[in-house]
Amino acid sequence: MRKEIPMAVASICGFLVLINFFFEKALPFTKGWVDTLQNWGVVVSAFAMGLAAVNLVFIHARHIARRSPGWYNSLALLVAMVLSTVSGIVFYAAPKAAWAAGLRSLWTYLFNGLLKPLGAAMFSTLVFFIASAAFRSFRARSVEAAILLGAGLIALLGAAPIGELISEAFPRASNWIMDVPNVAGNRAIIMGAAIGAVALGFRILLGIDRPYIGGE
Amino acid sequence: MLMLLFAVGAIWYFMQRARRGQVPTVRPIAGLQATAEAVGRATEMGRPVFYVPGRTEINTAGAAQTLAGLEMLGYVAELSARYEVPLRTAVAAPTVLPVAEEMVRQGYPRGGEPGLYRPEVVPLPSSAQVAFAAGCLDIMHREKVGAAFLIGEFQAESLMLAEGAAQVGAIVISGTARTFQIPFFVVASDYTLIGEEIFAAGAYLSGDRDRLGGLAGQDWTKILAVALMLVGAILVTFGQQAIVRFLSW
Numbered sequence: 262m263r264k265e266i267p268m269a270v271a272s273i274c275g276f277l278v279l280i281n282f283f284f285e286k287a288l289p290f291t292k293g294w295v296d297t298l299q300n301w302g303v304v305v306s307a308f309a310m311g312l313a314a315v316n317l318v319f320i321h322a323r324h325i326a327r328r329s330p331g332w333y334n335s336l337a338l339l340v341a342m343v344l345s346t347v348s349g350i351v352f353y354a355a356p357k358a359a360w361a362a363g364l365r366s367l368w369t370y371l372f373n374g375l376l377k378p379l380g381a382a383m384f385s386t387l388v389f390f391i392a393s394a395a396f397r398s399f400r401a402r403s404v405e406a407a408i409l410l411g412a413g414l415i416a417l418l419g420a421a422p423i424g425e426l427i428s429e430a431f432p433r434a435s436n437w438i439m440d441v442p443n444v445a446g447n448r449a450i451i452m453g454a455a456i457g458a459v460a461l462g463f464r465i466l467l468g469i470d471r472p473y474i475g476g477e
Numbered sequence: 478m479l480m481l482l483f484a485v486g487a488i489w490y491f492m493q494r495a496r497r498g499q500v501p502t503v504r505p506i507a508g509l510q511a512t513a514e515a516v517g518r519a520t521e522m523g524r525p526v527f528y529v530p531g532r533t534e535i536n537t538a539g540a541a542q543t544l545a546g547l548e549m550l551g552y553v554a555e556l557s558a559r560y561e562v563p564l565r566t567a568v569a570a571p572t573v574l575p576v577a578e579e580m581v582r583q584g585y586p587r588g589g590e591p592g593l594y595r596p597e598v599v600p601l602p603s604s605a606q607v608a609f610a611a612g613c614l615d616i617m618h619r620e621k622v623g624a625a626f627l628i629g630e631f632q633a634e635s636l637m638l639a640e641g642a643a644q645v646g647a648i649v650i651s652g653t654a655r656t657f658q659i660p661f662f663v664v665a666s667d668y669t670l671i672g673e674e675i676f677a678a679g680a681y682l683s684g685d686r687d688r689l690g691g692l693a694g695q696d697w698t699k700i701l702a703v704a705l706m707l708v709g710a711i712l713v714t715f716g717q718q719a720i721v722r723f724l725s726w
């Protein structure tokens with residue numbers, strides 16, 4: 262029963278949402294049920310966020326207790342987490358209190374002064390990953406790699422001003438690569454993936470695949 | 478809806494056929510065949526296996542990819558237990574965390590080592606995109622992972638993760654149905670599961686008759702879709718809109 266009940270609940274909810282999607286006009290009462298289900302989903306997600314916070318605290322507290330390599334990073338994470346959570350909650354609970362301005366500036370500083378620039382800095386390192394990956398993959402070790410290299414070079418030259426300066430054929434060839442083989446491949450993948458997702462959804466609705474209860 | 482009904486009917490029919498013993502032959506998928514090899518290689522190197530089941534929530538449009546990634550996680554956890562190699566699984570979505578924990582917790586006993594499970598096997602570094610990528614890169618570099626599996630829905634962090642794993646010498650098996658990220662995975666990974674291949678992973682790796690039958694049904698749906706497109710293209714060329722009207726009905 263430990264598995265059958267969750268499976269039955271998942272199947273009933275899934276079929277309800279599907280029926281409402283296709284027959285909303287014919288069966289208008291299903292809309293209310295589906296809206297309620299979606300609201301429950303939001304509540305469950307909120308609980309999951311709490312569970313995730315517990316997981317984070319548990320793992321990093323262990324790192325600190327065991328003095329694992331880099332334990333001070335875990336400490337910084339927990340301190341930032343507590344400061345940001347407490348300052349945010351307390352500020353929004355009493356926004357007009359005399360001490361609220363200080364809390365707000367702390368909370369804003371943690372978000373705008375630390376999280377955002379750190380995120381932007383991390384994101385900017387993507388360029389180095391692109392360069393490194395391009396260096397490794399743009400080596401003509403096989404026929405496929407040579408085709409990738411050729412197509413990549415034409416696309417690069419077609420998009421850069423120097424390509425048009427060398428020959429007007431580069432932008433035309435680049436556009437053709439992007440509009441014909443690229444779009445054809447993309448559409449084939451999208452179509453296959455959509456049908457694959459339908460098949461997976463159907464298997465999950467019927468309880469043949471059960472990843473939501475651990476796959477057993 | 479007619480297409481959906483056809484898909485469901487075809488999948489159902491081929492599942493029944495498979496139950497009667499007519500199991501379809503599945504073409505070899507290099508990325509899935511290499512799964513055991515990758516875990517084995519990590520074992521030989523004495524390094525952990527790293528797994529990311531995508532970055533999106535379980536209740537969004539990318540849920541199917543996340544669920545496909547979670548299915549494969551169970552198999553990788555089983556292999557890790559069998560080879561007694563540590564597994565690290567990073568998740569970014571709070572709703573995925575309990576499911577990922579359960580997949581690993583159930584995968585370990587199947588591999589004969591239920592005692593290996595620890596809560597830190599499945600950390601949630603962050604829900605924020607770049608913070609999650611930074612957390613994963615930290616795990617990869619600090620623990621020098623020997624194999625990295627990136628299966629599910631990814632966004633701009635895909636290249637960071639695949640290339641980051643390659644930089645520490647890990648064998649990288651990636652897979653996504655997000656077309657924007659597939660090129661990044663193809664250039665940075667050793668094996669890439671493209672599009673629908675990730676949805677076939679569970680059936681392929683488990684060898685389960687029902688699931689393999691479902692794959693055949695899926696293929697027939699694809700054949701019908703291609704046939705409709707071809708007929709539609711020919712009809713539209715000659716000024717007939719019948720298929721267009723039928724599909725937009």
